[in-house]
Amino acid sequence: MLDSDDSYGDFVASDSSSGGDDLVDTDDFQDFDRNELKEIRLCSSLFIRISEMDTRKLTDVLRATIDPNNRQQAEEQLSQIHKIIGFAPSLLQVVMLTDVDMPVRQAGVIYLKNLVTQHWADKEAEPGQPLPFSVHEQDRAMIRDAIVDAVVHAPDLIKVQLSVCVSNIVKHDFPGRWTQIKPEERGPLNEAMNLLFPMIYQLCVRLLPDQSEQSVLLQKQLLKIFFALTQYVLPLDLISREVFSQWMEVVRAVADRPVPEQTNIIDEEDRVDLPWWKCKKWALHILYRMFERYGSPGNVTKEYKEFSEWYLKTFSAGILEVLLKILDQHRRKIYVSPRVLQQTINYINQAVSHAFSWKFLKPHMFAIVQDVLFPILSYSAADEELWNTDPYEYIRVKFDIFEDFVSPVTAAQTLLHSCCKKRKDMLQKTMHFVMQVLTSPNADPRQKDGALHMVGAVADVLLKKKVYKEQMDNMLCQYVFPEFGSPRGHMRARACWVLHYFSEIKFKQEAVLAEAVRLTTNALLTDMDLPVKVEAAIALQMLLNAQDKVQKYVEPQIKPITLELLKIIRETENDDLTSVMQKIVCTYTEQLMPIAVEMCQHLVR
Template identity: 55%
Template structure:
């Protein structure tokens, strides 16, 4: 039996019709496979646009002219069949349909659509494994609608999840022995639901001592289990997208979030005080033991997906401050720093490849704040800082390790880069500790200044970076300050490698801002310095460098006045370039849309 759904959007007059054809079977409604993919995709995209723009009576409040929403009869039909459509649709259509159900839940649940909970419950309990992923996508959209709401606004979700949480747990336990692709995809989706549920608020009505124990066992099992060996045949760049690694990533997301936000006594809000004590004393160490095995695998050169490594380091970092987890971690910390943190902070083959092939992309990646949120290197840097800041003996041993590398004349330059990366990351601590702060000028003089003559661009860039992070060091010898400024200035103006010039620009500005005598030394050179800065901004379009120019103008307001016209011309060219790039980008987007419309027709 064929059912044709006409959904009509009226705006003063009938504008358009969208038809989605469903075929009824014993398993429910699903998109008719006989329809060409192109027509089917076009219809679903039209349905998505119609639902997102016209579903709610409030959606059209700001549009001009008279508008009318989707008729209630059609809306009810869509409510009745959207869940089955998502379950039965191929992945390329699910993306559009899940956007539809997200919007429908946002406006209709719970007031006009409590039936969605009944449907989700029905299919979650079904023995037909083919429907599990689709129904979990529906449940995920329900949870996502409440992800950022205040606890008092989440009651409709909590009421639904009191039904679903036991089902999800039982389904996961059932799937754990099955390592197949389809099974692990379902497991991953359950974790995504759980993470969205607890990311900003932990519903204590749903998480109690008994089910927390069961969920923690599930999480540890997933993190600890082996990834199928055949995945090593997949290209390394593509492995993180495999479901086995994604499932581990989401398990670690949950563990790290529980520990950081709810399981750390002293760092939580009062409603989570009891939970924090329970988590720290009852679960944190056991989870830590499993995560130490992940770090051991990385240490032994076994492949670990970057996000898995990053989240593992985040969890380990959280345990440094607490006595119970530190006691378990302490025997391992030096090994972690030397065999995990240090390699992550060294210049790598992938860094070299990107530097040589696309230095501008290398700059963008290194200065992208969003990259920092997902970078194992940033997580390693944070762990190192926390350990050295909270545990004195760690700082002493780490600095000894770094100095051993720096003083070895035969040492691999990449290892020296890693050692300087570690020392620079600890600059804030080192400049506050009497035993170290008086040695930092000597360290710069003996181990950083010589690197400005290195043939390796990344070493010159690291030298600039270290000066940036030690910009507040108290120079006892004026000549050392002058040397630091001169070396940085020459890198900015004369170096042939753009990443080096960018690091030099930032280092020079912070040195001028933090060293009283620096301003006078650079004054005679301000014209070529500003010209170099403007040229780099034009070429890289880096926002950090725009801030550098602003601060330099503030420092040298009188000195830059004679070259103000020239600077204005530079900036005008830069703005035109950005505007041209924006226009060309928009033209490309519009051209792609035209082609898509033509294909649909």
């Protein structure tokens, strides 16, 4: 692979000797020697012309990724060139070309989204390892300049992926690097807040003891003002450490105080809208934002470096004490609103990364995994009700990309993954607990669902550990395959989901792979529950992507699979299934020709 500082000249030098017919024609760059190319990298205007000149070739590569005859070669080309300066802006340019076919644009925007989510932020090298790849700052600047307009003008299928890109870029680059999207000049605002901020603080302090509905609503508004002022910039000239400490004490007090007893008589689904829980939600918003953006050493911009070190040492103990109490309330079945729970878990996830805060969490972490994360990751009564009453809505919620930003389930998955990846013994303890659940004769299906959910959540960590990697065939055969025959639809769906997340394992026995494909295909074609069919379709796509041998097992049933997939797409309007269909059509183009008319009839219904 090429380093992020490699030039087009380096690409030409490394690739021109391959002797193959490259999908990207490198002849356009042969006129430049290595020194000239280095000068070009320093000249943005010339570089833009190179990028523009190459969009046609990049379009051809993306088109080839959806052509079964050229797919493998095209994917290899992309893996070779994605680190070259100019690649990311060219990719965005192709995505926004209206004369390019939509499947090609979709392939491009998904590749861009993955590039931004995985490689946008600078990363530190592990000891003894080379510096990990991140998108070059020159490319990041060009993307920042263009992406907001791109979101505005993009069709919906493209817009949703670009919005994820914007969210990630804002998180890492605003305001330090992305100054163009500042909503206003902050000078006048800071002057006004110099006068108002002390008054707002004093009002908040006076209101705190009053738990009446009117008082708490006003407290919520004051916390929202603080959040709005500090969401993207923490004005250290306006908010001294003393003032910040005072506000953190107020916010901590709001997060810590109990909600009035009388609220417990209200239905749980309505409690989330009560002022007391809304106020607490904004307190948790502030705590997490302050830690994530300004208080997490190694993850902040240079102007907050000293502040982050002070924050971590000053506030970790007090805040984590409150958050552990909130998790304990949830563990004891005392109501905690979903957003408060989600933000609490997010804060703890951030704290896992730092040795200083980890020492407060370490004694409690396995109990959190066992008594908090495990129940959250298990199939709930609310899940069951939605599955039974409105399976279409169940599918929409489970696959809604924006739901991930607010879901306690996603937060729990992320925290479990972080502690198992970053903290010694946590993976071993977690897997021991999971195996206890899976082998227990008394475990109910909801608990087994939670255990398999936990296994899938740490799949990539397990596959990097030899001791677990070698047991994967047996794990699938003993604990996953039998659930395809479960009388409970949610367990059949979970079995498909686990195969999705373990699709890249190196099967020791081909018979195990063949059985995985058979079970998944059978679930897609014959299961009576629509959510199971959706999970099966996605699992089948992942297996086709990761395992070359899968194609021969799927081919005999490709026609009924395709027609069933078209039917499910029509019924659910699920975007994830569109990429499954794309994969199927590109892999089995010739075999599907006889039913092309029937497929078109499905599409126009």
